Amino acid sequence: MIRGKVRQVAALRWRTAGLLLAVLVIVALPYMITRGGAQQSLTAGELVTRSAEVEATVYRIADQTHDSESAIFHLLENDPFAHAQSIAQSAEKTVPPLLERLRALTADDASQQHLVDQLAAVENGRLALMHKAFQNYQQNDHTGADQAMSDANALFRVDDIAGMIVENARQQLEQRQERATQQSINNRLVLALTAAAQLLMLTIVVVVSERQIGRRLRAEIGEREAVQRSQLIFQAVREPIALLDNNLRTLLVNAAFSELYGVSENSHAEYLDDIGQGAWMDEVLQQRLRDVLLRDRELWDYELTQRTIDGIERHVVINARRLQQQDSDNPSLLLTVSDVTARALVEQQVKELNHQLEGKVAQITDVNRELEAFSYSVSHDLRAPLRHIAAFAQKLEHHLGGEVDDTTHHYLGVIRDASRRMAQLIDDLLVFSRLGRGALRLQGVDMQTLVEEARVLCESDAHGRHIAWDIEALPVVVGDENMLRTVWQNLLGNAVKYTGQRDVAKIHVSVRRDDTGNYVFTISDNGAGFDMRYVDKLFGVFQRLHKASEFAGNGIGLANVRRIIMRHGGQVWAEGEPGQGARFHFTLSAIEPPDAQQWLSP
Template structure:
């Protein structure tokens, strides 16, 4: 019953996790969509604000252009008034010459002309008509006829077109709208605009027009209204149509905004001008009221629809769709991860069972081992031991549990200081041990750390091997055999032969691995070429991974063969010009990757003594790594040089400004298959720097690595005392 419960528990937990993981995926989808919509809403609001701000700025600038255009017309009118200051009574020829010099049609195409109207009473009008006739200008006929207190007939009007000549004699002071503006200009001494009116020439087809008046006085402008009225001579005026005036004023605007222009001087607003489509729906509107020479004008600007007023909104909508697509992709990714983790937990449950079986096998191996073994806690106490150790000590295994292991050893044994530390925390030493019957035995102790497990106090595994008989035999051999040196030499030769045989074996194994590897690659290639259509995307992806794995395995085998060749061959020392060798390697890298632009600096006259082939391999690895790790730098630099330290030793170096590495892990760089960067970022097999280290050591030198992330790396190496002295 218990076993059934234990078997079903992992599956139940896995199912619960499967459900929880997929709920998380749904939450991620909902949250990501919410964030996308919030971001889109905020950005849309900001874009609308910016568009409205730009619209308001454009509206203000266009209103200012209209104001500037009227200012320029005012200056023209004031120039005409100045003519009457310079000449007591200008003639029609004077006026025509002045107006022709202004080039009105090119400068102010909206003006219909520039004229002068005189200010006279009834007796003055009779004298004026007589003088006009005597001067040979013909009859000055007043229109409209009738007796009035004051008159303001037009005397001059240029350019002298038929319509302008027909206006001569028209009493503008008789018409209320014109009289109001003329009276305001006379009383204020400033230019004044009329209200909207219809010009005489437009009587058959009425069009809204305005007349701009500037007063002309006999002498300087007086300080009060009565004095100004007494000194009033007449008015320089310019009639114009409102629509053509706006066209001329706004012709320099980058984009003309739809406009409604309203005269709000009186309580009854009058629309002076209105663009087509103003009454349609608009994204923004902006109203500006400006004083215009005695009138109050309200500029009502309209932006047009949203797509015209804020064209960036279309791009934001595209970003919204992209954000929704990204959220869906993220959801698919999290959903996939949840499914993968569910499978991983089921696999972990199976691995737990496998671990228990492995632990049982481990305990069986310890129990039935012929060598004494004991598990020690962090204080050095025996947690568990096997029968072989109990036999060596001469006590029961149960009685040894909980005792200090060092208490079984001879405290006066000087061999305790001769412990030998090995890689991985393993230490070995030979000590003396007192059995329960008082006999002293010599034992070989091997301490190895045990991986820490939470809640279990196990620190080390000690292996106890009784070497008493062996040591006695060695003592006998030492006493009897006087030819120890010859035997040591023989054993050394045997060891060298064994090492060579081991290297040859590694070389042979590396070669033999290629045959099945070629088979895997060949059959996977055939499967890809001939049966790819029968596989789904996942199957083709697995197949691509197999082929990439075989290619990488091939590279690793080739690297192992290179490493084996370096270990077998004896260096053939010769005088080497490292400068020339580095230049050859740099040229090869540039030829292999012509698109790269790398600044390579190589010091001149670098001399060393060593094996040419090995040193070329060394430079190819170091400079090749520098070339590879500067791939993402636009200003990639590689430097090959030499320098001497404080003790006079010659050091060569290869430096770059590439990706660099964490200096805390510099010790891993020269170990086979140790990499500090991912295969995806920088491909490689992890053998190159191990080969470099072996080459340097074969030359009696040493190598060091310096670097920091994102700041590049520098590799410094020596080639032994011979190379340093000769160089």
């Protein structure tokens, strides 16, 4: 939520910057272009005016020189006119300032400056000879005056240089007029582009503004809809909820709160103490609620027993947290109530059941002690008589010596064999008892290794037999290694034992996954098989489906398998047909260690 507000603020800043840039482009760019064009136009006009002024100044210099020469010629021809002498001397006064003015006008053109320097030299020489001619005239030396004027016309030709300056000025004038015309065209083009840019920027501003207005309207509509949905959800929640101000007065309550405490859904500014006929008068609770408002400490799972408006005592759990209102500096309090009356009753029942369970556990403990005592008795008290029976049978046979007939020898053999079978039954019964009481030592178990160990052990007890083994790749499982080793030794041992009458025994070990993902291990053989009508007896203690004379055993191996698999949370079952072999299945969880290889022996 905070990130969203930060993005909105950043977007607003970027939009403001974009609008300011647009305004700057629309207002400042045309001003700068217009000002630059006007300045360029003014400069071009000044250059054109300067070119015309250069031409006029050159003509004035030439005119002043010719007027003075004309006045001197009139004086020499004795045809003076009014002010002839002053006009004859006027060129000396007016021409030098005009030359300086001409230099100033052509200061930005080196070629013109060079021509002006030539013109000044010629003018100075011609004015000097004209001055000499006027002095000779005043001394009545008309011959000398004529010679000076003739030399002035021959040596200092002002008109040629003046014509060159005028021609150069006219060429510059044409060039400057062309540049001024091109500059005017460029200015009009720039103004046209500026106008297009203004239209584009205005269009962008209008489009962006319209989009922002549309987004704002959609956001307002979405906000109103969100508020309406929130109100619907707030009222539909079955958990009582109330919003209180900083004085613990109601601002908003939902339907569940109103129904449970008898307050109107439109209730405002009603103190919490006055709600529910004293249901909220608990001083500790009110202090905790004020701490939430003042110190922003959330209230979690405060348990309280209240008598609500319906007169029923309820066990409730109260939670509260502080909220900051956007339109106010004062915080508000969100209060939620959970009715846990049913849970409290269940907890009471659980306590009672736990008490009963403790009694059962004590009983089971006593039974286990009795079983352990029985196991000890079987292990020690029953073994001693068996040993005595076997020992005295052997002593009796030795005592009789050669007087023992075949019948007596047979009877003594039966006694010894029965003693050994009884001792083996006791050992197997103790193993069966320990399998049900010992703790599981869970670890990663490589089933492939266990099968190979069991196979080697079975082959060592089946000398001279031809056994065809078909063992698939088996996984690593989690279990008690010693117990699972017992499973494989019993199942593979049975497969080898009950295929003893086959020329070639075929034993197949496979694994698959069932629908729940657990492993299903299968051991199948082509041995004697069994009748499925008696399948329930297979896994019972001392239950056998074949005669001891046909196949040795005491009928406890499969009972051990069933107990071990069940302690691992699996199942075991069998399928068979007389003379067609048997298939034994058992399941184990497919949960593997995090790294199965770390459980394997190097």
